[in-house]
Amino acid sequence: MTRSYERLKRCFESIEGRIPFRPKAALVLGSGLGEYAEHIQVDATLEYRDIADFPVSTVSGHRGRFVFGHIGTVPVVMMQGRIHYYEGYSMEDVVLPIRLMHRMGADLLFLTNASGSVNPEFQAGDFMLITDHIMNFVPSPLIGQNEEALGCRFPDMSEIYSRELRESVKRIARELGIPLREGVYIQTSGPNFETPAEVRMCRVLGADAVGMSTACEAVAARHMGMKICGISCISNLGAGLSPETLRDEDVRITAARVAPQFRRLVTALISRIGTSVHPGEEKRDG
Ligand code: HPA
Secondary structure, rough: OHHHHHHHHHHHHHHHOOOOOOOOEEEEEOOOOHHHHHHHHHHHEEHHHHOOOOOOOOOOOOOOOOEEEEOOEEEEEEEOOOOOOHOOOOOHHHHHHHHHHHHHHOOOOEEEEEEEEEOOOOOOOOOOEEEEEEOOOOOOOOOOOOOOOOOOOOEEEOOOOHHHHHHHHHHHEEEEEOEEEEEEEEEEOOOOOOOOHHHHHHHHHHHEEEEEOOOHHHHHHHHHEEEEEEEEEEEEOOOOOOOOOHHHHHHHHHHHHHHHHHHHHHHHHHHHHHHOOOOOOOOOOO
């Protein structure tokens, strides 16, 4: 058994008795979107600092806890605060919470984030359904000895964001009258925002939005066979696409402005998709 897998098991064993139910879906709440957890029926919370050998989010505005609750009838575990590579954690640390939520039982993963636009047609406040990603500027979370109990050595990533879920998301957004962009997300290391030249480079590479998270989590989740849906809130125009300088505060202000729409969308997605989608057999060990 690999060291990282032993650690995952240790983490799980330290919290097993405090998990109120087997979650169907896992949800990661991005910058400025964390307060979603205040708007659902909460059954239990679990602080990251109370989990053995677990990384703790150091970013202000990221709470650092799991929230267990129900969205509609779907049992959900939410990360209120994610772990970022730019905080100095290893990629193994960054994706440990994703692996832990899968171990709790979640087979659907909803990833959200705030990002900067790269596509010049996008505006601050838009939502973008992530169709695919580029993460070659940060290391893969799968580097190192492979743990077969989690997934195979060379996992396929040709449909990392489930087409079936994307079709459902588009239909539901249309029904709710919520405009939804679609595009490719590119993950950079951060913590600095990009230069205008880097944003132009991202565009040449085929990206529509840029951010500092998410793609690595999707890779770790896909490795384990989870079904993934990603939604990005375009919180600002990428560097050079507007005359403004970029400030984290503005990211937060925009995310807060669109939070009610975001809540409506996520609630509808999870309550409907969570009862209708059943991923194939999951690989688990004992
Ligand atoms: N760049 C990278 N990450 C981000 C941005 C951005 O412009 N906005 C929010 N997260």
